[in-house]
Amino acid sequence: MTYETVIGLEIHAELATKSKIYCSCSTAFGADVNTHTCPICTGMPGTLPVLNKKVVEYAVAAGLAMNCDITEYGKQDRKNYFYPDLPKAYQTSQYDLPVCKNGYLDIETDGKAKRIGITRIHIEEDAGKLIHDRVSGASLVDYNRCGVPLIEIVTEPDMRSPEEARAFLEKVKSILEYTGVSDCKMQEGSLRCDVNLSVRPSGQAEFGTRTEMKNINSFSAAFRAMENERERQIELLEKGEMVVQATRRWDDAKGESFEMRSKEEAHDYRYFPEPDLVPIVIDKEWVAKIKKGIPELPDERKHRYITELGLPEYDAKVLTASKEMSDYFERTVACGASPKAVSNLLMGDVTRILRERELSAIPFASESLAAAISLYADGKVSSGALKRIIEALFDGEKDPERIAKEKGLIQVNDESALAPIIEKIIEDNPKAVEELRAGKGKTMGFFVGQAMKASGGSANPQIVNKLVREKLGL
Numbered sequence: 001m002t003y004e005t006v007i008g009l010e011i012h013a014e015l016a017t018k019s020k021i022y023c024s025c026s027t028a029f030g031a032d033v034n035t036h037t038c039p040i041c042t043g044m045p046g047t048l049p050v051l052n053k054k055v056v057e058y059a060v061a062a063g064l065a066m067n068c069d070i071t072e073y074g075k076q077d078r079k080n081y082f083y084p085d086l087p088k089a090y091q092t093s094q095y096d097l098p099v100c101k102n103g104y105l106d107i108e109t110d111g112k113a114k115r116i117g118i119t120r121i122h123i124e125e126d127a128g129k130l131i132h133d134r135v136s137g138a139s140l141v142d143y144n145r146c147g148v149p150l151i152e153i154v155t156e157p158d159m160r161s162p163e164e165a166r167a168f169l170e171k172v173k174s175i176l177e178y179t180g181v182s183d184c185k186m187q188e189g190s191l192r193c194d195v196n197l198s199v200r201p202s203g204q205a206e207f208g209t210r211t212e213m214k215n216i217n218s219f220s221a222a223f224r225a226m227e228n229e230r231e232r233q234i235e236l237l238e239k240g241e242m243v244v245q246a247t248r249r250w251d252d253a254k255g256e257s258f259e260m261r262s263k264e265e266a267h268d269y270r271y272f273p274e275p276d277l278v279p280i281v282i283d284k285e286w287v288a289k290i291k292k293g294i295p296e297l298p299d300e301r302k303h304r305y306i307t308e309l310g311l312p313e314y315d316a317k318v319l320t321a322s323k324e325m326s327d328y329f330e331r332t333v334a335c336g337a338s339p340k341a342v343s344n345l346l347m348g349d350v351t352r353i354l355r356e357r358e359l360s361a362i363p364f365a366s367e368s369l370a371a372a373i374s375l376y377a378d379g380k381v382s383s384g385a386l387k388r389i390i391e392a393l394f395d396g397e398k399d400p401e402r403i404a405k406e407k408g409l410i411q412v413n414d415e416s417a418l419a420p421i422i423e424k425i426i427e428d429n430p431k432a433v434e435e436l437r438a439g440k441g442k443t444m445g446f447f448v449g450q451a452m453k454a455s456g457g458s459a460n461p462q463i464v465n466k467l468v469r470e471k472l473g474l
Contacts, residue, residue, distance in 0.1 A: 002202045003237070005230050006210070007165045008157035010194040011172055012150050013182040014126065015058045021125045021149035022049030022092070029188045033131075033142040041125075041147030043088030048276055051076070055149040056099060056280060058181045059123050060290045062151055063100025065175050065297055066118055070287050071097055074280040076123075080270045085128035085141050093152075095271040098122035099280065105175075106299075107167040116168050117156030124150050145189075151181070157196065157207065162226035169193060169219050170321060174298045177323040192217040195226055198243070199233045208233070209243040213250045213257055225250040229257060301326060309339040318347055328366055335370035342373065349390050357394065364393045372400040379460060385409035411460045418451070418459055422467045425450045437472060444468065 020027055023040035040047045060070055074097035078090040103118035126148040131140045153172060159165045173191060176182040184191045198210035211229060216222045228250075233243050248257040296304075298320045305316035320326045325346060332342045350362060350369075362369075372393070376386045381404050392403045404410050425447055426433055436443040444465060451464040 001238075003199045003234050004202050004204075005160055005162075005226075006157050006198045006200065006207055007159035007162070007226060008196040008210075009153075009155045009159070009165060009168065010196070011153040011155075011169070012126075012192050012194075012215075013062075013153070013172075013176055013184065014190040015055055015149040015151060016180060016182055017052055017054045017058070017149055019052060020147035021052050021055050021123070022147055025147065027148050029185075029190075031144055033140075034144060036144040037146065042143050043146075049092070051277055051280070052149060055123055056282065057290055058149075058179075059099040059121060059151050060282060060287060061179050061294055062153070062176065062181045063103060063121050064287070064291050065179050065294055066100070066103040066105055066121070066153070066172075068100035068103030068118060068121060070282055071099055071101065071280075072282050072284070073097070074099060074282070076274040076277050076280070077271045078274050079124075081268075083127065084139065085130050085143075085146075087128070087143065087146065091125060091127065092274055092277070093124035094122035099151075099282070105168065105171050107164060107171055109161070109163050109167050114158075114164065116158045116164070119154045119156055121151050121153050124152060126150050157198075162223045162230070165195070165226060166219055166223050169222065171298070173219075174321055174323060178297055179294055186217050186219075189217060193222055195222060195229070197226055197229050197233070199230060199237065208237075209245050211243065211245065212247045214247060214260075216250055216252075218252075221250065221252040224252060224255065225257065228255065232257070298323075298326075305339075309333070311339055311343055315340075315343045315347065319343060324361060328362055331366035332370050332373075335367050337370040337373045338377065341377065342369070345369065345373065345386075345390065349387055353391065353394050359394075363396075364398070368393050368398060368400060375400055375404060379411060379462075380404065381409050381411055382461065385411070408458060411458055418455070418463055418467055421451055421454050421459070422447075422464065422471055425454065426468070426471055433472065436468075 014027070017027055019025060020041055023038050025038050025041055026036045028036065040049055063070055074094065076092055077095040079093045079095070080090045082089050098120040100121035101119065103121070104115050105118065106113055106115050108114070126145050128141050128143040128146045131142055133140060155168070159168060173184050176191070177184050182190055186192070192215050195213045195216060196210050197213070198208035200206065200208040211233070213225050213229060216225055229248070236243055244259070247260045249260050250257045302313075302316040302320045305311045305319065306313055311319075319329050329339075329342055329346055333339050353359075354362070369390075372386060372389045375381045375389070376383065381389065385404065388407060388409060389400050389403050392407070393400070397403050429446070429450070432443050432446050436447070447468045448461045448464050451459045452461070
């Protein structure tokens, strides 16, 4: 029997506000434990929260960018559950009147486009963080994260494979970055997702029993978790056993998931309207103002790269996936560099070095990259020398032309200087001469290689090729 996978996602994104959702405490990451706290975000009796207006603005911007309807009159609700990192014993969230609803995003996998529905985007506060001390066996609580504003993006169960889910996650991440709604630093927990997954026999209309895997904080981990859970559920069904609806924890290091508790439903949380907060009123003028401030989004930028800059669709898709990379590309092109040359370097050597050195951003100015490309375009350095210049820029050197001169990378284009080298190579390699005259074109590579070696890598390969042919009368 064949099975179909059904996936829905709940994506939590920390908003890029400087202060928390209901108080003025800082949202900055990495502070000493329990230093970004106050009576409001730690739930002290007698305190009253005040909603941060920027939180609503960011939620509306995200909703507009994801084709949502905006709720003009909404409210906030208490979601009741008991956990040590939730000092109030409830989370302020939204239940039936979220800020955004009925949206969608179009994704592409295997060359096929598909529309994924977005049920809702609502605002809520984050909980704290438990720190487990293995030595003492105790658990400590850091409340710095309490009250950090979140949006939760809830999709329809429209995805049918882990590949589609990953494509959706990547698109959401780039939109949040482009709009400035979130920094999406997954290593800091700014973006994480819960995966709801079920399987059903192919052709069956009813959904199977779903499980939820919570707080997965990398796309690769989410993909592996979905692959594993799909296989686990299919294996159970093949044995004639039942899939139990439950919340599970994914251990990426072990490649396994573990049941945490039975899956809660909305009634388990005993939602009721938050009595300490006034309703959220979003008028059309405010929505229009926010919409006007939304910058060019990834799909629009991708289309422009293809139609105006002449980039292949693949290049445009890769570059626009990251706002930081796309902005860097634009700044380099603005310096006069060829769009395709910039694209090739960014997708090739620059990305390779970033990964090798585990860097999150390019550490040198776009003007330096443009200057390096200019050296190559003008025939002053070879492609191999260009790679070495890029490496030097990553090492902290600033001036590509100075790098090229100090490292002896400037190409020799003077035919009179190269002629004696070529004559010596021809004289010392009669067999290679015979092969080249016999039509073995690959032998030219031998001559170019010998010339590069003899010149310390500074010979222009095109000039070498031309001189060899002239000397041999080819």
